[in-house]
Amino acid sequence: MTNVLVCIKRVPEATGEVSLTADGRGIDGTHSGYTTSPNEECAVELAVQAADGGQATVLTLGPGDAIDQLRSALAVGMTDGIHIEADSDAYGPGDVAREIAAAVRAREAGGTAYDLILLGNDAADTGDFQVGVRLAYALGQPVVTGIQNVSVAGGVATLTGEGPDGTETYEVSLPAVVTILEGGVEPRYPSVMGRMKAKKAPVEVLAPSAAPAGSGRESLTVPPPPPNQVQVLGTGPAAAPAFVSTLVELGVIR
Amino acid sequence: MIAVLVEVEDGRAALVSQEALTFARGLAGDGDSVEAVVVAAPGTDLSAVVGDCAAYGVARVHVADSAELSSYAAAAWAGVLDTAAGDASVILAGGSNRGSEILAHLATRRDLPMAANAVSARVDGSTTTLQRQVVGGAVIETMTLAASPAILTLAGHAVEPVPADAPGAAEVVTTSPAIAADDLRARVVSVTPRAGGDGASLTRAKIVVGAGRGAGGPDGFGGVDALAAKLGGVVGVSRVVTSLGWRPHHEQVGQTGNRINPDLYVPCGISGAIQHWAGCSSSKTIIAINTDAEAPMVTKAAYAIVGDMHEVIPAILAELDKR
Numbered sequence: 276m277t278n279v280l281v282c283i284k285r286v287p288e289a290t291g292e293v294s295l296t297a298d299g300r301g302i303d304g305t306h307s308g309y310t311t312s313p314n315e316e317c318a319v320e321l322a323v324q325a326a327d328g329g330q331a332t333v334l335t336l337g338p339g340d341a342i343d344q345l346r347s348a349l350a351v352g353m354t355d356g357i358h359i360e361a362d363s364d365a366y367g368p369g370d371v372a373r374e375i376a377a378a379v380r381a382r383e384a385g386g387t388a389y390d391l392i393l394l395g396n397d398a399a400d401t402g403d404f405q406v407g408v409r410l411a412y413a414l415g416q417p418v419v420t421g422i423q424n425v426s427v428a429g430g431v432a433t434l435t436g437e438g439p440d441g442t443e444t445y446e447v448s449l450p451a452v453v454t455i456l457e458g459g460v461e462p463r464y465p466s467v468m469g470r471m472k473a474k475k476a477p478v479e480v481l482a483p484s485a486a487p488a489g490s491g492r493e494s495l496t497v498p499p500p501p502p503n504q505v506q507v508l509g510t511g512p513a514a515a516p517a518f519v520s521t522l523v524e525l526g527v528i529r
Numbered sequence: 530m531i532a533v534l535v536e537v538e539d540g541r542a543a544l545v546s547q548e549a550l551t552f553a554r555g556l557a558g559d560g561d562s563v564e565a566v567v568v569a570a571p572g573t574d575l576s577a578v579v580g581d582c583a584a585y586g587v588a589r590v591h592v593a594d595s596a597e598l599s600s601y602a603a604a605a606w607a608g609v610l611d612t613a614a615g616d617a618s619v620i621l622a623g624g625s626n627r628g629s630e631i632l633a634h635l636a637t638r639r640d641l642p643m644a645a646n647a648v649s650a651r652v653d654g655s656t657t658t659l660q661r662q663v664v665g666g667a668v669i670e671t672m673t674l675a676a677s678p679a680i681l682t683l684a685g686h687a688v689e690p691v692p693a694d695a696p697g698a699a700e701v702v703t704t705s706p707a708i709a710a711d712d713l714r715a716r717v718v719s720v721t722p723r724a725g726g727d728g729a730s731l732t733r734a735k736i737v738v739g740a741g742r743g744a745g746g747p748d749g750f751g752g753v754d755a756l757a758a759k760l761g762g763v764v765g766v767s768r769v770v771t772s773l774g775w776r777p778h779h780e781q782v783g784q785t786g787n788r789i790n791p792d793l794y795v796p797c798g799i800s801g802a803i804q805h806w807a808g809c810s811s812s813k814t815i816i817a818i819n820t821d822a823e824a825p826m827v828t829k830a831a832y833a834i835v836g837d838m839h840e841v842i843p844a845i846l847a848e849l850d851k852r
């Protein structure tokens with residue numbers, strides 16, 4: 276049994292053009308909807324596996340609506356939630372790490388110590404690449420980033436991920452912080468039972484512990500898409516000769 | 530002084546580090562020098578790396594050589610960088626996972642902010658204004674780092690690596706820093722050759738043939754495999770393909786997959802969602818094959834064939850066979 280905490284972030288799910296909020300400082304997800312990063316979905320899956328009967332808590336710092344993302348994680352086997360209600364856009368990565376650390380300490384004071392804390396490697400929107408590392412230092416724990424598989428036995432986590440020279444293995448004594456990249460596990464789909472359970476699972480709502488310093492963001496811009504200058508080589512199989520002659524022009528084949 | 534973390538790949542300065550060195554040279558003001566920090570296992574031959582650094586205009590290369598550095602430990606590497614960077618005004622790394630990880634440690638240890646995936650920056654005393662990629666590059670953020678040194682990683686492929694016009698010789702300073710035990714709590718204990726394939730071959734490939742949901746199922750890849758083989762290229766796929774288990778994740782191109790920059794990319798049956806585009810937008814030429822003439826991948830491509838990939842690819846293979 277392992278107590279695991281997973282941190283996930285509600286992010287806009289734009290796949291086509293990204294819309295900005297009226298003040299140009301945020302991404303508007305009202306039309307695209309919201310999701311969490313694939314990296315974090317894998318972190319949730321690994322947490323459910325690693326918990327093995329222990330507590331599996333999912334945490335987010337985000338607006339009231341981020342309860343949707345907590346419920347999605349609760350539906351696939353997380354046992355309870357922590358919702359730090361705040362406008363995540365106003366929180367820089369240092370702020371988020373501090374708030375997560377405060378929540379972890381509060382749980383510790385209440386008798387629940389997490390053996391393992393999982394996060395995504397980088398958030399899908401801001402991609403700051405640092406909340407996990409900052410959190411680990413705040414808690415005085417070791418941290419490994421970019422991990423795809425986790426197994427826990429006897430107070431040690433065995434972690435694997437892809438390094439420049441091959442698949443790397445770490446063995447880290449718990450407690451530890453680990454950030455996850457997609458690719459090692461396939462997130463499970465929620466069952467009907469799972470969805471029912473998620474509705475009733477306890478979610479503790481917390482207020483932030485301190486005012487945010489912010490991320491330093493001044494503004495966002497969406498670069499205009501490149502002008503549509505596509506040269507259509509043809510339609511269907513009849514275009515094959517034009518494809519081949521284009522390869523010759525490009526110098527790909529002679 | 531601008532300090533750049535230089536990663537070693539196949540005995541040379543890694544491509545991301547060459548990009549970072551080029552960017553650092555652009556940031557350096559009058560009288561500012563660029564210094565490189567290289568961490569490697571003891572006994573590694575770094576002469577080619579030092580040569581690369583010199584070619585990119587580096588004045589001094591700090592080489593850390595301690596027995597504790599025999600296997601990778603991000604915190605230990607960050608500690609070495611912290612000492613070597615001294616009072617640098619900018620500390621920079623390429624935007625690889627390692628570069629990002631080490632800089633995150635460094636920023637935390639110095640209690641400073643860090644900006645990931647910068648594409649441009651202007652340092653003005655203790656304030657740096659920069660542009661960086663967010664949402665996988667679909668959006669550009671302008672932000673201020675109100676702190677010195679500015680700690681940044683450079684977005685991959687954001688700058689073309691260009692050696693210096695008038696390179697000098699780089700002075701090599703070897704140090705054997707003491708490594709704190711806490712910094713070795715998380716270290717690589719073993720490295721095994723990748724089981725069944727490798728994203729690295731995809732990121733280096735000059736030709737990539739892509740396949741998405743349009744492949745239709747796990748058996749729909751015969752054509753793209755044959756076309757990639759015939760052109761001497763590698764197959765890359767969309768996330769739909771890996772999530773459905775049709776192909777392994779290490780073949781994925783995109784925000785949560787590999788970033789490719791081939792001379793030629795031939796995406797077949799891929800719509801071109803922004804998260805996929807994040808991984809392939811650096812391709813020099815794109816020839817899309819798609820049934821939908823309005824798919825973003827088609828409208829963003831240089832060339833396209835509108836049609837069913839299962840009909841078009843066999844015709845292309847037959848045409849190539851005629852030659």
Ligand SMILES: Cc1cc2nc3c(=O)[nH]c(=O)nc-3n(C[C@H](O)[C@H](O)[C@H](O)COP(=O)(O)OP(=O)(O)OC[C@H]3O[C@@H](n4cnc5c(N)ncnc54)[C@H](O)[C@@H]3O)c2cc1C
Nearest residue numbers: 741742743767768783784785786798799800804805820838
């Ligand atoms: C945070 C986040 C990260 C993500 N990371 C990635 C990532 O790394 N990589 C990635 O790829 N996606 C990623 N995605 C998913 C992405 O948003 C898209 O869902 C995905 O890229 C779509 O894959 P696709 O183009 O194969 O499928 P679809 O969008 O379904 O497109 C299929 C295309 O095939 C065409 N087609 C259909 N049949 C044929 C045929 N017979 N012949 C020719 N064309 C045909 C259709 O016209 C269509 O354009 C991410 C999403 C999120 C939210």
Ligand SMILES: Nc1ncnc2c1ncn2[C@@H]1O[C@H](COP(=O)(O)O)[C@@H](O)[C@H]1O
Nearest residue numbers: 282283336394395397398403404405406
């Ligand atoms: N607002 C948030 N709430 C909960 N977790 C977060 C939040 N922001 C970031 N994280 C976690 O930290 C990881 C790295 O984020 P970042 O450093 O911002 O790229 C993400 O993948 C999440 O797992």
